[in-house]
Amino acid sequence: MTLDSLRNAIDAIDDQMLTLLNDRMELVRHVGELKRSTNAVIYRPEREKQIIDRLEQQNKGLMTRAAIEAIFLEIFAVSRNLELPEHVAFLGPDGSFTHQAAESRFGAMSAYMALPTIRSVFESVETGRARFGVVPIENNQEGVVFETIDLLNEKDLTIAAEAEIPVHFTFATQAENLADITHIYSKDIAFRQCSKFLNDSFEGLKAELVPVESTSKAAKLAAQQPNAAAICSTIAAKLFGVPVLFDNIEDSDLNRTRFLILAKDFKNQPSGQDKTTLIARLPNTESPGVLAEFLQEFNARRINLTKIESRPMRGGASFVYWFLLECEGHADEPRLQEILNHHAADVKWVGSYVRVS
Numbered sequence: 001m002t003l004d005s006l007r008n009a010i011d012a013i014d015d016q017m018l019t020l021l022n023d024r025m026e027l028v029r030h031v032g033e034l035k036r037s038t039n040a041v042i043y044r045p046e047r048e049k050q051i052i053d054r055l056e057q058q059n060k061g062l063m064t065r066a067a068i069e070a071i072f073l074e075i076f077a078v079s080r081n082l083e084l085p086e087h088v089a090f091l092g093p094d095g096s097f098t099h100q101a102a103e104s105r106f107g108a109m110s111a112y113m114a115l116p117t118i119r120s121v122f123e124s125v126e127t128g129r130a131r132f133g134v135v136p137i138e139n140n141q142e143g144v145v146f147e148t149i150d151l152l153n154e155k156d157l158t159i160a161a162e163a164e165i166p167v168h169f170t171f172a173t174q175a176e177n178l179a180d181i182t183h184i185y186s187k188d189i190a191f192r193q194c195s196k197f198l199n200d201s202f203e204g205l206k207a208e209l210v211p212v213e214s215t216s217k218a219a220k221l222a223a224q225q226p227n228a229a230a231i232c233s234t235i236a237a238k239l240f241g242v243p244v245l246f247d248n249i250e251d252s253d254l255n256r257t258r259f260l261i262l263a264k265d266f267k268n269q270p271s272g273q274d275k276t277t278l279i280a281r282l283p284n285t286e287s288p289g290v291l292a293e294f295l296q297e298f299n300a301r302r303i304n305l306t307k308i309e310s311r312p313m314r315g316g317a318s319f320v321y322w323f324l325l326e327c328e329g330h331a332d333e334p335r336l337q338e339i340l341n342h343h344a345a346d347v348k349w350v351g352s353y354v355r356v357s
């Protein structure tokens, strides 16, 4: 087959896909009308997961699960925007890793709001300025983001979904030679995560590491100063037009960050592969065995705990703690219901949502 005939065949398939996508959008519009008439929630991550699982199972061609996901998550995001335009707040600035995580769930078409702090993301969802808020909760190399954990305790928002993205850092600069670089801007955490690259590449050179509040700010500074460099995300380097000299400069290629998608009063249906987040403010934690007995309730029901963090209760002078727990399963399952009923006074349910495997 010639290039022209192959391209003609591709054009014909694209035409069919466009017709099919428009047919799909018509159906989605009806779903939107139905949902509005019953005040139902637009975003249904468990339904989206079901669609992707089904497509993967019946897939016979070259499409991998990741490819199916990439295309269909974008279709879902466009669909949801047709049902009701969604405002998504995220921990900015534009070009941050949280921005990247938000786009992985809400696609290119949603209305995004970059906010300066994790607290302001929570508040924008609380006040209804944004329907969803995206914040980081943990990095597998650096541990948890305490501000997010504390705000889950302080505020009454629910977790609608989680997202996990690999953190790849790029080294961006306008300088021709590493020896010309006088300043390298980035976040503290990024310097730590790229320490091997920095030691190997800048040994004996004069570059000074300058911590700034975000990797996007670093990219912006590197765009303004010819002898500066930034360690930042690829999106940020692109956004500010700084040439990328090295890609994937992080020490560990297993570096991943997990993000939460927050919403007000959000409840998912069980998907069969869920996770639940709880906050336990147990009474008398100074006495022996209180936490152990609580955890035993999970063990007795064979509920797998995936995370536990202790945080200071604040306000009192003594060392008293509350706990954030994550476990497998959905709050509608009887085994979790039993625990929630038993601890109605001291355990807050924060969300049951599709577990990212």
Ligand SMILES: C=C(O[C@@H]1C=C(C(=O)O)C=C[C@H]1O)C(=O)O
Residues within 6 Å of the ligand: 028, 031, 042, 043, 044, 045, 047, 048, 051, 075, 076, 077, 079, 080, 083
């Ligand atoms: C159309 C729906 O709304 C949203 C869009 C979906 C889709 O495009 O298939 C799936 C789930 C929802 O997030 C639905 O609930 O079925």
